[in-house]
Amino acid sequence: IDQAKCIHDELTDSLKKKNPNVIHYVSLLNAELASLTQPKNQEQNVRKLYNNAITISARGWYVHDAALAQERFAEYLFRSAGDLQEAKYHLERAIQRYTNWGAMGIVEHLHIKYQDILAGSSTH
Numbered sequence: 001i002d003q004a005k006c007i008h009d010e011l012t013d014s015l016k017k018k019n020p021n022v023i024h025y026v027s028l029l030n031a032e033l034a035s036l037t038q039p040k041n042q043e044q045n046v047r048k049l050y051n052n053a054i055t056i057s058a059r060g061w062y063v064h065d066a067a068l069a070q071e072r073f074a075e076y077l078f079r080s081a082g083d084l085q086e087a088k089y090h091l092e093r094a095i096q097r098y099t100n101w102g103a104m105g106i107v108e109h110l111h112i113k114y115q116d117i118l119a120g121s122s123t124h
Contacts, residue, residue, distance in 0.1 A: 005033065012026055023056055023060070024056045024060055024062050024065050024069075027056045028053040028057070028065065028069050028072070030049050030053070031049035031069070031073070031076075032072060034049050035049075035050075035076045043081055046076065046080075047073075047081075050073035050076065054073065063097055063100060063101045064097075064101050064103065066097055067097035067098045067101060067103070070090045070094035071091065071098075071110070074087045074091040074094060075087075091114055091117065094110070095107055095110055095111070
């Protein structure tokens with residue numbers, strides 16, 4: 001987590017110096033750090049941060065980073081929030097984005113890793 005904080009600080013400094021190409025990275029790292037450090041009662045803030053990272057990446061046409069943000073959000077929802085329905089939604093959207101990007105190896109990996117959850121899903 002220390003290394004992630006260091007990278008986050010470097011990217012934030014770059015953003016402060018008017019580098020618009022890092023805002024989606026900073027947004028995702030904000031969500032990731034919050035998911036690891038914020039108490040359970042701050043779950044809504046973590047959700048907001050992940051949704052922000054997804055939106056910023058998608059609006060900037062960073063399809064692969066939007067996919068990664070949705071994948072990480074789904075993982076957070078499975079792991080910490082226990083919200084399987086929303087997690088499945090974000091996992092399916094991540095798979096769709098990875099497919100659109102052409103990252104079929106990642107798509108296959110996610111199908112195998114989450115095969116029980118995706119059973120009956122329209123992403124197959």
